[in-house]
Amino acid sequence: MIVAAVLVTYAVVLAVVTPRLLRGAAWAERAPRLAVCLWQALSLSVLAAAGLAGLALAVPSVPLSTDLAEMLQACVVSLRDSYATPSSASVAGSGLAVVAALLIRVAFCATAGLIRSARARREHALKLAILARPAPTLGAVVLAHETAAAYCLPGRNQRIVLTTAALDALGERELAAVLAHERAHLVGRHHLALAGADVLVRAFPAAPLFTVARREIGRLLELAADDAASRRHTRLSIATALAVLAAGGGEGVGLAAGGPTALGRVHRLLAPANPLGLVRTMAGGTLAVVLLLVPIAIAAGPLLGLGHTLYCPLPAVPPPAS
Amino acid sequence: MRGLGALEAAVMDLLWSAGEPRTVRAVFEELQQRRRIAYTTVMTVMDNLHRKGWLRRELVGRAYLYEPVRSQEEHNAELMGEALADSLDPATTLIHFVERMSPEEARLLSDALARATHGAGTQGSRNDANRPGQRQLPSDGQT
Numbered sequence: 506m507i508v509a510a511v512l513v514t515y516a517v518v519l520a521v522v523t524p525r526l527l528r529g530a531a532w533a534e535r536a537p538r539l540a541v542c543l544w545q546a547l548s549l550s551v552l553a554a555a556g557l558a559g560l561a562l563a564v565p566s567v568p569l570s571t572d573l574a575e576m577l578q579a580c581v582v583s584l585r586d587s588y589a590t591p592s593s594a595s596v597a598g599s600g601l602a603v604v605a606a607l608l609i610r611v612a613f614c615a616t617a618g619l620i621r622s623a624r625a626r627r628e629h630a631l632k633l634a635i636l637a638r639p640a641p642t643l644g645a646v647v648l649a650h651e652t653a654a655a656y657c658l659p660g661r662n663q664r665i666v667l668t669t670a671a672l673d674a675l676g677e678r679e680l681a682a683v684l685a686h687e688r689a690h691l692v693g694r695h696h697l698a699l700a701g702a703d704v705l706v707r708a709f710p711a712a713p714l715f716t717v718a719r720r721e722i723g724r725l726l727e728l729a730a731d732d733a734a735s736r737r738h739t740r741l742s743i744a745t746a747l748a749v750l751a752a753g754g755g756e757g758v759g760l761a762a763g764g765p766t767a768l769g770r771v772h773r774l775l776a777p778a779n780p781l782g783l784v785r786t787m788a789g790g791t792l793a794v795v796l797l798l799v800p801i802a803i804a805a806g807p808l809l810g811l812g813h814t815l816y817c818p819l820p821a822v823p824p825p826a827s
Numbered sequence: 828m829r830g831l832g833a834l835e836a837a838v839m840d841l842l843w844s845a846g847e848p849r850t851v852r853a854v855f856e857e858l859q860q861r862r863r864i865a866y867t868t869v870m871t872v873m874d875n876l877h878r879k880g881w882l883r884r885e886l887v888g889r890a891y892l893y894e895p896v897r898s899q900e901e902h903n904a905e906l907m908g909e910a911l912a913d914s915l916d917p918a919t920t921l922i923h924f925v926e927r928m929s930p931e932e933a934r935l936l937s938d939a940l941a942r943a944t945h946g947a948g949t950q951g952s953r954n955d956a957n958r959p960g961q962r963q964l965p966s967d968g969q970t
Contacts, residue, residue, distance in 0.1 A: 625920045627831075632906050634832025635839050635881075636899060649900070650907045655924040662831055668907065683924055690922045699922070726922075741944070748940050751925045752933040767925050768936050775943040 509600070511803050512558035516551045519796075520714040523547055528717055532789075534773060536781035537728035539789045541698060544718045544725075546793035548705055551714060554800035556607045561804055562600025614708040618700060623660065630662035637666065643684060647672060652753050657687040659696035671750060679746035682738040686746075689733030695726045724766050731770060735778065744774040834864075834872050839881060843899050848885070848892035 527533065527547070533540035637646035645665035653670040657663065665687045667680075675683060690696070702722045705715040734743050751767045781789075841857055842849060855869040873893055876882045881902075884891040910921055928936065 622920050629906075629910070629920065631832045631835065632902070635836045636902050636906055648903055648907065650903050652907055652911065654907065654911060654927075656910060656921045658921055666910070686924060687922075696922060744940055744943070747925050748933070748937045751928040751936055752930070753927050767928060768932065768939065770925075771936055771939050775939065 506562070508561040508804060508807060509558040512554045512561060512800060515800065515803065516554035516558070519547065519554070520551050520712060524714050524717040528721060532781055532785065533721075533725065534728060535779050536786055536789065537725040537732065539781065539786055539793075541722050541725045541729070542793050543789060543796075544722050545698070545701070546796040548702070548715060548718050550796040550800055551712075552607070552611070552705070553797070554803070556604050557800050557804035559600040559603030559607070563597045563604070610708045611704065615704045618704050618707060622700065626658060626660045626662065629658055630664070633658070633664065633666060640667075643667070643680075644688070645684060653750055654753065655683050655687060655750055657690050659691055659694070663691050665691070674749045675746055676742075678738065678742040679749065682734050682742040683746045683750070685734035685738055686730045686743065689730040690726070693726075693729065693733070695730070698722055698726060724769075727766065727770060728773065731774060732778075732780075735774070740774040740778065744771045747771050747774070834868070835876060835881075837861075838869070838872055838876060839895065839899075842882070842893065842895050848894040850890045850892055852890065854893070 527540070527543065530540070633646055633648070637648040640647045643665075645667050648666060648668050650668040651670050652668055653674045654668045655666065655671050657665045665684060667683075671683075672680070699719075699722065702715070702719040705712075706719045709715055731743055747767055747770055837858060838854060841854055851866070851870045851873055854873065855864070855866050858864050858869060873882060877884055877893065880896060882893045883896050884893045886892075911923075911927060
């Protein structure tokens with residue numbers, strides 16, 4: 506019971522406290538990809554802690570003891586003591602139910618999301634194939650429309666789409682910067698990170714952590730693509746392209762929210778590049794790994810302890826740090 | 828652009844430029860001059876386009892006459908509407924270069940840009956700085 510309680514507490518604290526610490530942190534803008542990894546590690550860690558808490562409730566009641574040797578019996582007793590869950594079937598059952606519900610929910614939302622977006626992308630690609638003209642020199646397709654816009658369609662039929670108005674409005678350098686930005690999205694497979702975050706939002710809409718993570722990952726990936734583009738193009742051309750395309754020109758198309766992101770990106774691009782130093786990047790990476798390991802360590806704690814028990818024939822787990 | 832939609836594109840282009848209804852036979856004969864293709868393939872493609880709402884058809888004599896339901900411009904407008912209005916489950920379907928902004932927000936943005944380029948002095952990109960401002964003006968001719 507204690508293990509389950511610790512895991513649940515860990516998950517709740519992580520889900521409540523960390524979004525406030527991490528959201529809009531200044532260093533995140535300096536290392537957007539690292540920040541994306543941290544959001545992902547955070548989400549997975551909370552999810553794993555919740556799932557393992559369910560397992561921890563269930564483990565002690567697994568009918569391991571009945572037909573095994575007596576020595577093993579001692580082992581099981583010890584294990585039970587460690588997890589200290591009243592071995593009633595109802596507790597174990599609800600523990601397993603939690604695990605099953607989590608797994609099924611995530612799997613269902615992931616599958617549904619994948620199918621839906623794959624279909625939407627295919628539809629869109631087919632329409633583009635009929636309506637847009639390939640521009641091989643740009644590595645993009647061009648659609649005749651009076652709104653200046655640029656986007657990429659990821660996935661199997663991946664392509665970058667520009668409107669004729671965007672081609673007219675962008676200078677040569679800005680156009681190259683836009684294309685580099687979009688290519689960075691495609692090469693980095695940013696849509697997969699977005700899809701993963703989306704699955705969690707859809708699976709657990711009541712958990713603010715996942716909503717915040719989804720929004721932040723979307724924003725940070727834009728910054729990452731800006732950084733990638735800025736390796737070959739001036740930051741000013743990217744910022745200028747942003748201003749041109751955010752204004753759009755042409756009417757008849759609904760405006761989407763999200764201005765602050767673009768404004769933030771322009772301010773960031775106009776300041777000199779300021780990437781996070783090596784030491785702090787390493788520290789962040791380590792933190793991500795730790796986040797992933799902590800729930801496993803908590804859940805496996807009693808099992809690890811068991812390895813040192815004299816009469817337990819289960820030294821499967823080597824003593825740590827030797 | 829081979830593969831997905833290549834044949835559909837060829838058929839639609841042909842019918843858009845034809846400006847009048849055509850039979851499958853007529854489309855087939857024109858396409859055949861440019862590529863090796865089977866009559867049944869053309870028939871299937873045109874039937875699919877009809878089913879998906881790109882073509883309408885009318886039985887004249889013993890053959891269907893096909894024509895585009897809408898102009899290419901109308902299709903373009905609809906596609907961009909879908910893409911820009913985020914009706915497509917945007918998160919995982921499309922990734923935009925930048926979200927569209929209200930004119931108010933867009934002005935803030937180009938102000939920031941103008942300040943930065945003026946501050947930088949001879950950055951050598953007067954064109955860059957001016958361009959967003961130009962785009963700000965509603966261009967009546969385009970709407």
